[in-house]
Amino acid sequence: MIVKSLVLKNYRNHTNTRLVFSDRFNIIYGDNGQGKTNILEAIYLCASGRSHRTAKDSELIKFGCDSFSINANVFNIGSLEKDIEIKYYENQKNKLKINEIPIKKIGALMGNLYAVLFSPEDLFIVKQGPTERRRFVDITLSQIRPSYFYNLQQLTKILKQRNTLLKNINSNPKLMDTVDIWNIRLAEVAASIITARRTFSKMLSNLAESQHNFLTEKSEKISFDYKCSFQITEDDDKNKIQNLYIKSLEKTLSRDIILGYTTMGPHRDDYDIMVNGKSLKLFGSQGQQRSAVLSLKIAEIELIKRETEQYPVLLLDDVMSELDNNRQKYLMESIKEVQTFVTCTSTEHFENLLSGESNFFKIVGGN
Ligand code: ATP
Ligand code: MG
Known part of the structure; x- marks a missing residue:
């Protein structure tokens, strides 16, 4: 599966962010607290119907606003492109649309996008x-x-x-x-x-x-x-x-x-x-x-x-710097066919690991 593009409106600290992704690697970099994980969170929300960080949708609305929206354009092999839209107004239920058609149940979102998220907190699975x-x-x-x-x-x-x-x-x-x-x-x-x-x-x-x-x-x-x-x-x-x-x-x-x-x-x-x-x-x-x-x-x-x-998309939130060289190489070898989104504070880490096309996004203050 491939996420072709993503538009975030009043989502966390993103007022109006538009991203067009590479089919292979997308390196989302920038200083701490700029809004990198927020982008992965939005993709994850489109796949699983929930944020990995909160159960409260109201927390996802940009401070001072009354709604947010996420639009993801997704391509999967053997099927048409899909536009996934999630809109949320304070104190109301999520309004979901697939290709402009409203869907009532959040369960109907599943299967339109598969995503695997890997972050340092995944150590909790073991610990x-x-x-x-x-x-x-x-x-x-x-x-x-x-x-x-x-x-x-x-x-x-x-x-x-x-x-x-x-x-x-x-x-x-x-x-x-x-x-x-x-x-x-x-x-x-x-x-x-x-x-x-x-x-x-x-x-x-x-x-x-x-x-x-x-x-x-x-x-x-x-x-x-x-x-x-x-x-x-x-x-x-x-x-x-x-x-x-x-x-x-x-x-x-x-x-x-x-x-x-x-x-x-x-x-x-x-x-x-x-x-x-x-x-x-x-x-x-x-x-x-x-x-x-x-x-x-x-x-x-x-x-x-x-x-x-279908391969899921892979969201790597701050994990590369936690892996030693061997494990980094091993991971990269294992995901050759997987569209990958990586967040990091500096791109130095990656230059010798990346193969194929990569897009770089520098995030500063939700832009
Ligand atoms: P790090 O490198 O530390 O992981 P990051 O770039 O991944 O940082 P995010 O977690 O994506 O950062 O974004 C955090 C920023 O988003 C913080 O500055 C936080 O104040 C802001 N933020 C979180 N929720 C909201 C919200 N509802 N409205 C506005 N800003 C928000
Ligand atoms: Mg982060």
């Missing part, structure tokens, strides 16, 4: 808690499978309703009769999410393993394993998982009522990232953790390509 790992998987899966995104939205809704029910049962014991209905609804959506996560993790793990073999000259074997919050086996199909989940919800019901929330389910899943069979979070050195994230990110690009037959 921090399960939320970061779920987020990593959920965002990628949502891009390549809109149905997964809808299921996640459903999951959040149903969990909210079930949790309200749990909180009210003590004061209104009659509500107990409705728990089964909520368990069934929850388990149906959960089983779809769980099977998707299980398949995704296996694919990602295999791809990351071959990347990592190459990067570490076979001295390290990486794995990325899905850990469902209740016991399932590899052969369990969706129906079986649904039933297993209902059983575990029944088992934990009394605890859930005391706590007032659902303690088991996809919102509690995790992923084990291991190197040579040992937890990377607990035993990996900083360098090993960085290498693992690099392998996972390259695997993510490959996975999107396999699933969608």
Whole structure:
């Protein structure tokens, strides 16, 4: 996929920024706080429907203004060009258009642009808690499978309703009769999410393993394993998982009522990232953790390509300076067919790494 051009109006510190991109490398450089990451964030928003830095769209509006807009012209192989438009007015929902046609659901945005973002914060995937790992998987899966995104939205809704029910049962014991209905609804959506996560993790793990073999000259074997919050086996199909989940919800019901929330389910899943069979979070050195994230990110690009037959665009936010020479070269080798956007404070770093056509954009104060 290729983002041909981008227009930002009153988006963060960009009043009216128009950029025409190279199909290969786009180096967005400038001093700190000038608006480089804001450009990557806008591209990412077009692909995933959310900013990687905030859940509040109102923060994206330029200070003192009441709306922002993003227009991205995207080209993907085997299909027509697409104009993605996102407009947001304070206190209203996003208004989305694809080729001038309004779309109602944010899920319909998915699949028009695939993007992989790689920033220093991605180290959190390894270092921090399960939320970061779920987020990593959920965002990628949502891009390549809109149905997964809808299921996640459903999951959040149903969990909210079930949790309200749990909180009210003590004061209104009659509500107990409705728990089964909520368990069934929850388990149906959960089983779809769980099977998707299980398949995704296996694919990602295999791809990351071959990347990592190459990067570490076979001295390290990486794995990325899905850990469902209740016991399932590899052969369990969706129906079986649904039933297993209902059983575990029944088992934990009394605890859930005391706590007032659902303690088991996809919102509690995790992923084990291991190197040579040992937890990377607990035993990996900083360098090993960085290498693992690099392998996972390259695997993510490959996975999107396999699933969608399109390479995603790659957004590298401040990562080049964090990688040593070998890893920089390795990354560059791996993304030969990927349109890449790089932010940096100085271009010195790149001149000997870049091959092919590159556009340079100097950003000063949102211009
Ligand atoms: P660094 O090199 O430090 O990462 P950067 O060039 O990537 O910097 P960005 O994160 O893109 O910087 O932009 C930060 C700038 O955008 C800051 O000056 C910040 O004040 C400004 N900014 C953020 N949100 C808004 C907003 N809603 N309205 C106006 N300006 C904003
Ligand atoms: Mg930045």
